Amino acid sequence: EDKVVQSPLSLVVHEGDTVTLNCSYEVTNFRSLLWYKQEKKAPTFLFMLTSSGIEKKSGRLSSILDKKELFSILNITATQTGDSAVYLCLGGTSYGKLTFGQGTILTVHP
Amino acid sequence: SQTIHQWPATLVQPVGSPLSLECTVEGTSNPNLYWYRQAAGRGLQLLFYSVGIGQISSEVPQNLSASRPQDRQFILSSKKLLLSDSGFYLCAWDQREAYEQYFGPGTRLTVT
Numbered sequence: 756e757d758k759v760v761q762s763p764l765s766l767v768v769h770e771g772d773t774v775t776l777n778c779s780y781e782v783t784n785f786r787s788l789l790w791y792k793q794e795k796k797a798p799t800f801l802f803m804l805t806s807s808g809i810e811k812k813s814g815r816l817s818s819i820l821d822k823k824e825l826f827s828i829l830n831i832t833a834t835q836t837g838d839s840a841v842y843l844c845l846g847g848t849s850y851g852k853l854t855f856g857q858g859t860i861l862t863v864h865p
Numbered sequence: 866s867q868t869i870h871q872w873p874a875t876l877v878q879p880v881g882s883p884l885s886l887e888c889t890v891e892g893t894s895n896p897n898l899y900w901y902r903q904a905a906g907r908g909l910q911l912l913f914y915s916v917g918i919g920q921i922s923s924e925v926p927q928n929l930s931a932s933r934p935q936d937r938q939f940i941l942s943s944k945k946l947l948l949s950d951s952g953f954y955l956c957a958w959d960q961r962e963a964y965e966q967y968f969g970p971g972t973r974l975t976v977t
Contacts, residue, residue, distance in 0.1 A: 789965055797955055797968040798909075843909070853966065855909045 757782045759846045761856035768834055769864050776829040776859045778844030787847040788820050788827045793858070794840040801829070803847075834863045867892035871956050871969035879977055884929075884943040886972050888956030891937065896958040898939040899966065900931055903953040915939060951976045 759780045768774055780788060787805045791798035802811045804820035804827060811818050815834075820827045831838055844856040868891045878884060890896055900912040911924045913931035921931050928947060932940045939956055956969040 787965070791968075797971045800965055800967060803965040852914070853911065855911075 757846060757848070757852075757854040759844055759854050759856035761842075761844050761859050763859060764857065765860040765862070767862045767864065770835055772834050772863075773830065773832045774834060774861060776831075776842050776844075776861070777826065778828070778856055779826040780844075780846040780854070780856075781825065782846035782848060782854055784848045785822075785846060789845040789847060789853070790818055790827070790829050791843040791845065792840045793843055798843055801842075831861075834861075836863050836865055839863045867958075867967070869956060869958055869967060869969040871954075871972050873972060874970065875973045875975075877975045877977060878946050880948055881945050884941070884946050884950070884974070886941040886954055886956075886974075888939040888941075888969055889937055890958045893937070893958070893960060895936060896960060898933065899957040899959075900939065900941050901955040901957065901968075903955065904951070909955065913941070946976045948976050950974065 790801040802818045807822040841858040846854045899914045901909045915933045954972045957966040959966040
């Protein structure tokens, strides 16, 4: 059975801190790893990673995939209160199915 | 650009009543379509996915059903709702070769 495990499950930081969210996966016919941000409503897409070692960046967020060790990290630098959300990691197969991690709840205090 | 719509945004229904949630996608053709449910305090669970008109795959046996009457329309239904059907229902789409999924705004269903 495919499995995606995120850690930590929750994290509380102060504005300006840097955080690292972890995601390990065991997905048969793995094709891609995806990160989403969910704030009370529908998840919004952040990154899709298919190749090892290539960092993807978007503003203060960055992510990288290690296909040998089967994990990914999501970094957020200089956190802001608006970064407070649930961050979801998903493993995608070559035929389009997604397996969801349980999510990391990030709370950023002013 | 592509957009995905869901309605209604919120719904309160009594136990035993029927359900119909609708999802439509604009700006793309022949998408894969998905229905997910997020129960309170829990992760997202894939309920159904569809790769084309009339083609539905069910991931979890339950009293829900899905239909795809048109290329960009996906409907989630139930004949008789249970209390356990309460949750946040999300529709998503992706393009066959891309695999990053985009979610609709969701429907919050409360069964009383």
